[in-house]
Amino acid sequence: MIHVINPGLETTVQDTGRIGFYEVGMPPSGAMDKYSYTAGNLLVGNNESAASLEITYLGPELEFQEDTIIAVTGGEIPPKINGESVPMWEALEIKAGDKLSFDFVKQGARVYLAVAGGIDVPEIMNSRSTYTLCGIGGLNGGKLQVNDKLEVGNEKIRDVKPGTRIADHLIPSFDKHHEIRVVLGLCSYRLTEESKDRFFSIDWKVTPEANRVGYRFKGERLNFVEREQPFGAGSNPSNVVDLGYPIGSIQVPDGVEPIALLNDAVTGGGYATIATIISADLNKLGQVKTNETVRFVSVDIDEALAARNEVKEKLAEIKQNLSK
Amino acid sequence: MTVARYEYGGDEFVFVELSETMDLNINFKAMAITSQLKEENLPGILDICPSNASYMIRFDPDRIHPDKLISKLKELEQSVSIDDFEISSRMVDVPVLFDDPWTHEALMRFRDRHQDPDSTDLEYVARINGFDSKEELIKAITDSPYLVSMIGFVPGLPWCYQMVPRERQIEAPKYVRPRTFTPERAFGLGGAFTVIYPVQGAGGYQLFGTAAAPIFDKDQRTYDFKDSITFPRQGDIFRYRSIDQKEYEEIRKTVEDGTFRYLTKDITFTPKQVLDDPKGFSEEVLRRLYA
Structure with a gap:
């Protein structure tokens, strides 16, 4: 059991996400930076889809009431056990009564706390992920609150020795300026x-509206090709007949301030x-903060698939190193 | 008919726009293609999301290459015809309190984001569609049933398209800037679509009323939610029925004590029936629903 002394700014239970219900308007939720999240689970010997805590900007203070192994991965929000700094990206031993807290965020926006066994909350539609907008999943459908109690699950599948680390070249670093790759298309015409x-x-500068639902950017106005609006679309040139929005898709309502839709976003609209x-690069965007800048880079589908494979290969390398 | 566009939505989605224009024909076509795709149960397909004049597939590129998926979808576009497509769904009586206090409060709060700050949403949409009064607009909405043409935005939200000829479709722009608040169960219209907002949240549709019964219930308290936390399904036929405050309160009581159940009847129909004679089809729906 883990006792929440202080919940931090926005700490939620997340896993790989609620996949397969997009058709009824249910976004997947799930960890925003899946690479760091998965690395965390591997470090504590968990099943790759075990639930972890996603911690945003300001970390929580937690008291563990049992011995366990934990790992903190993701952006740099330096963890401390009983007030002593401890490394990220490393399997850490926890004794019953130990307190975990965090320093202020240095780089990135989110860290993942993996606990051996995973966070045990009820599965809703095959996932433990929190979708706060509708109060679904996680602990009582929302972010952690003072005095919450988290149960530890049984998703541990192998033993990892405390002190085991992720190799340096497999640890991402985060800057204040980010290149985010996109595939141009959908309704770009x-x-x-x-x-x-x-x-x-x-x-593009990231506005304060930057959360699990989406990121809004400030830059300059974009213009749409003039046309007579098709029947059913609505009158604004940025309107189309309501359609599905892919996760990670970017829209520009009225040509002002592009919005990238993320894990908890609306699934469709006009x-x-x-x-x-x-x-x-959805992993990367999950580590971008308000006031930082993003440059969008156009890639084709083959480059997108190659980048996807690189991420998979890095995770495979982590797995292989841990099983040595 | 326009040429369909096949587009990558990054490395995990394919988006297919069958037409830029809304049309019942096109909606049925998207429904037919996606239901055929569902039946084929291809490996690597994670989500099949039919929408109004388009559809979207989420896939696992490690199991199916996007280009292979796109050629499959192009094949389906050729082979699937709405002529031999049958839809089995439900006719549903959906009670709505029009011109209600809750959406009125919300729309008055956001007048500065509206095309016409000096009238209400009902008055504005009645006027731009050539109705003499808001009562006439409400009558036009409730006289003919709607096809649930898409589900999404948030869990369970039904986009509904009225089954009347194009010249009788009611159309309205969305708010100039979206509201940051819309009450739960608000009934609205934008473009050529009506919606019910399942939960409180942002929104840009013109607000006309409040549905008495829920369309989303995460706690699955009433009969209609025994299998799912969302009620509407694509292909359902919704008849919006104007109710008074008294009936609204009565329905709310049954929702709260858990005994509410939508009046529904099963229906099997073909696109041809709707397209050939929308008026006759609508009348048949109303007759059977309330028989």
């Missing part, structure tokens, strides 16, 4: 050629989508 160029040529962030 709605943008003028000039606006398509501008989309890829300027630095704005033209112009590009989709590739899966490998």
Whole structure:
């Protein structure tokens, strides 16, 4: 059992996500940075889909009431056990009564706390992930609260020795300026050629509206090709007949402030989508903070698939190193 | 008919736009293709999401290459016809309190985001669609049933498209800037679609009323939610029925004590029946639903 002394800013239970219910409007939720999340589970010997805590910006203070192994992965929000700094990306031994707390965020936006056995909350539609907008999953459907108690599950499948570390070259580092790769498409035909160029040529600043639902960016106005709006679409040039939104898709309502839709986003609506962030870089975007800048980079489907494979190969290398 | 567009949505989605324009024909076509795809049960397909004039597939690229998926979908576009497509769904009586206090409060709060700050959403949409009064607009909405043409946005939200000829479709722009608040169960219209907002949240549709009964219940308290936390299904036929405050309160009581159950009847129909004679089909739906 883990006792929540202080929940931090926004700490939620997340796993690989609620897959297969997009058709009824259920977004997947799940860990925003899946690479760091998965590395955490591997480090504590868990099943790769065990639930962890996703910690955003400001970490919680937790008291463990049993001996266990934990790992903290992701952006740099330095962890401390009983007030002493401990390393990230390493299997750490915990004794009953130990307190885990965090320093202020240095780099990135989110860290994952993996606990041997995983966080045990009820599975809703095959997932333990928290979807706060509808109060589904996680602990009571929301972010952690003071005095919450978290049960530890039985998703541990192998023993990992405390002190085991992820190799340095497999630990991502995060900057304040980010390149995020996208595949242009969907309804990008709605943008003028000039606006398509501008989309890829300027630095977009992340606004305070940057959370699990989506990230909104400030830059400059983008323009849509003039047309008579098709029947059913609504009158704004950025409107289309309501359609499905891929996770990671980017829309520009009224041409002002692009929005990237993420794990807890709406699944469809009436704005033209112009590009989709590739899966490998959704991990990266999950580590981007308000006021940092993003440059979107256009890639084709083969480059997107190659980037996806690179992520998979890194995780395979972690797995192989841990089984040595 | 326009040429369908096949687009990558990153490395995990394929988006297929059958038409830029909403049309019942196209909606049925998307429904037919996606239901055939479901039946074929291809490995690597994670989500099949039919929408109004398009559809979207989420897949696992480690199990099916996007280009292979796209050629499969192009094949289906050719081979699937709505002529031999049958839809088995439900006709549903959906009671709505129009011009209600809750959406009125919400829409008055966001007048500065509206095309016409000096009238209500009902008055505005009645006027731009050539109705003499909001009562006439409500009558047009409740006279003919709607096809649930898409589910999404948030869990269970039904986009509904009225089964009337194009010239009788009611159309309205969305808010100039979306509201940050919409009450739970609000009934609204945007583009050519009506919706019920399952939960409180942001929204940009014109607000007309509040549905008495839920369409989303995560606790699955009443009969209609015994199998799913969402009630509407694509292909359902919704008849919005105008109710008074008294009936609204009565329905709310039955929702709260757990005994509410939607009036529904099963129906099997073909797109041709709807497209050939929308008026006759609508009348038949109303007759059978309330028989």
